[in-house]
Amino acid sequence: MNAIIEARGFGVSYGGSAVLRGVDLAIRRNKITAIIGPAGSGKTTFLRCINRLSDLAPGLGVTGGLSLDGRDVYATETDVADLRRRAGMVFAVPIPLPRSVYENVVFGPKLLGVRSRAKLDEIVERTLRAAVLWEEVKDRLNVSGLKLSGGQQQRLCLARTLALEPQVLLLDEPCSGLDPISTAKIEEAMQDLKSSLTVVLVTNNVKQAARASDRTAFFLMGELVEEGPTADIFTSPRDSRTNDYIVGRFG
Amino acid sequence: MKQETAIRLILLGLAMSAVGALAVITTFIMKEGLPVIFRHGLGSFLFGTEWQPNAEPARFGVFAMIVGSAAVTGGALVIGVPVGLGSAIFLSEFAPRRVVTFFKPAIELLAGIPSVVFGFMGMLVLLPFIREHIGGRGASVLAGSIILGIMILPTVIAISVDALRAVPRSYREGSFALGATGWQTTWRVTLPAARAGIVAAVILGMGRAIGETMAVIMVTGNSVQIPRSPLDAVRTLTSNIALEMSYADGEHREALFATGVVLFVIIMCLNTLANAIARVGKRD
Numbered sequence: 001m002n003a004i005i006e007a008r009g010f011g012v013s014y015g016g017s018a019v020l021r022g023v024d025l026a027i028r029r030n031k032i033t034a035i036i037g038p039a040g041s042g043k044t045t046f047l048r049c050i051n052r053l054s055d056l057a058p059g060l061g062v063t064g065g066l067s068l069d070g071r072d073v074y075a076t077e078t079d080v081a082d083l084r085r086r087a088g089m090v091f092a093v094p095i096p097l098p099r100s101v102y103e104n105v106v107f108g109p110k111l112l113g114v115r116s117r118a119k120l121d122e123i124v125e126r127t128l129r130a131a132v133l134w135e136e137v138k139d140r141l142n143v144s145g146l147k148l149s150g151g152q153q154q155r156l157c158l159a160r161t162l163a164l165e166p167q168v169l170l171l172d173e174p175c176s177g178l179d180p181i182s183t184a185k186i187e188e189a190m191q192d193l194k195s196s197l198t199v200v201l202v203t204n205n206v207k208q209a210a211r212a213s214d215r216t217a218f219f220l221m222g223e224l225v226e227e228g229p230t231a232d233i234f235t236s237p238r239d240s241r242t243n244d245y246i247v248g249r250f251g
Numbered sequence: 252m253k254q255e256t257a258i259r260l261i262l263l264g265l266a267m268s269a270v271g272a273l274a275v276i277t278t279f280i281m282k283e284g285l286p287v288i289f290r291h292g293l294g295s296f297l298f299g300t301e302w303q304p305n306a307e308p309a310r311f312g313v314f315a316m317i318v319g320s321a322a323v324t325g326g327a328l329v330i331g332v333p334v335g336l337g338s339a340i341f342l343s344e345f346a347p348r349r350v351v352t353f354f355k356p357a358i359e360l361l362a363g364i365p366s367v368v369f370g371f372m373g374m375l376v377l378l379p380f381i382r383e384h385i386g387g388r389g390a391s392v393l394a395g396s397i398i399l400g401i402m403i404l405p406t407v408i409a410i411s412v413d414a415l416r417a418v419p420r421s422y423r424e425g426s427f428a429l430g431a432t433g434w435q436t437t438w439r440v441t442l443p444a445a446r447a448g449i450v451a452a453v454i455l456g457m458g459r460a461i462g463e464t465m466a467v468i469m470v471t472g473n474s475v476q477i478p479r480s481p482l483d484a485v486r487t488l489t490s491n492i493a494l495e496m497s498y499a500d501g502e503h504r505e506a507l508f509a510t511g512v513v514l515f516v517i518i519m520c521l522n523t524l525a526n527a528i529a530r531v532g533k534r535d
Contacts, residue, residue, distance in 0.1 A: 051428065053424060053427060053428060056423075056424065056427065058347075058348070081430045081431065081432050082430070084427065084428055084429070084430045085429075085430040088428070088429075089428040091421065091424065091425070091428070093421060095419070095421040095422065095424070095425045096425075097422060097425060097426065097440055098422070098443070098444050099443075107426070107429055107431075107439075108429040108430055108431075111429070111430055111431055111435060111439075112430070157425070160429060161428070161429070164429060164430060
């Protein structure tokens with residue numbers, strides 16, 4: 001088995017109360033793993049621990065082990081900026097930075113010191129194509145990212161994350177505010193991308209997990225209930241709580 | 252319904268009283284100050300370098316005072332803006348909450364210290380220090396700049412902190428998620444997004460510095476001259492009015508009102524500019 005992210009007995013507490021408990025989860029390379037579960041189940045917290053965006057919340061403590069590509073995420077010698085480039089994140093609410101489409105995409109590469117205009121142009125076209133946005137914005141790369149529609153903004157956020165050339169793409173409910181067409185475009189982009197990276201998709205939309213993911217993990221009240229191939233989880237879950245959630249009995 | 256109407260009218264009246272006071276002051280200053288400006292000519296009033304109210308004929312040129320106000324204010328900004336902006340960035344972006352709860356009231360307290368106390372400290376501590384270690388007679392543009400630089404800190408810090416805090420958290424998260432460090436996020440994302448508010452903070456600080464009187468009188472020496480170095484004494488527009496009003500009469504008194512007209516116009520321009528910039532910032 002070829003796991004890129006491994007959690008062993010991983011727990012998170014916030015201000016003294018446990019948000020995640022004893023999570024053992026291996027996320028496989030070049031697969032799309034969906035994380036589903038009701039609000040407050042800890043799925044977003046888990047995602048934000050992988051790139052340590054959790055550090056921004058004061059009073060958050062972690063226990064157990066979490067590694068990305070064999071390297072301990074919470075080791076003291078971890079270069080957090082580098083970690084966040086290896087595990088790129090797209091948020092629920094599209095938040096382009098208040099600058100042009102072009103500058104949004106090259107923000108990460110420029111921080112790394114890429115200055116060559118030709119190289120930056122290449123990155124912009126490649127990542128916007130990968131995010132299924134290029135055709136819509138190629139003639140207005142200099143307009144503010146905030147002027148795009150919601151669906152376009154989210155794909156712009158995807159493109160700027162891809163510009164970091166991450167190993168893992170962390171998607172935190174990336175389609176929660178989007179119309180079906182934009183959602184389809186994001187899902188199309190994910191399928192094309194999984195040959196080169198691993199996708200972790202937190203979603204509140206069970207149908208999206210069923211149609212877009214290879215494997216599914218079900219979180220409930222801070223615990224991982226089960227994880228397996230999406231087809232198995234949706235047809236013959238081992239735990240009755242999983243079944244209840246999927247058919248909409250709660251959450 | 253009658254009661255509603257009455258209350259509305261009373262509140263309207265109260266709201267009008269502030270605007271009304273402004274109208275009365277404006278009319279009064281203009282009525283007292285404008286005739287003397289036109290009698291001597293706007294050019295010779297603004298750009299004349301001699302201020303001799305008791306000579307025959309009297310000469311009223313406020314250019315040296317305009318330069319004095321500009322020099323002291325400019326100096327105050329050179330000192331106050333980097334310190335104030337640095338403090339604001341620290342407080343809003345880097346300081347732990349415990350530190351903020353100590354710093355913010357302290358800075359607000361600084362705003363509450365009467366200006367005469369600032370002037371007093373300047374006379375007792377700053378002037379001797381400049382005289383002994385830097386040169387000149389102590390009372391100078393430099394001394395005024397330092398004192399005013401400290402006095403504008405609360406304004407610059409409070410408004411800059413508000414501007415930085417108004418930057419959505421999501422911008423910072425987005426930047427962090429793209430591999431930026433804390434300082435890179437501040438420099439490349441947060442500060443540019445807060446630019447309009449910070450410019451407004453600087454302009455309001457400037458307005459405060461230009462309008463300050465008592466502390467400036469106590470530390471700048473008040474000689475009517477165009478300063479050649481930061482160690483020269485100067486007189487500002489505000490000092491001119493405060494120093495001479497008690498004994499001025501006739502045309503001299505009118506000329507002091509005219510000095511007030513100049514101040515009034517400068518400050519009005521600064522406020523308009525600050526408002527305009529703040530509005531532009533909101534539109535982005």
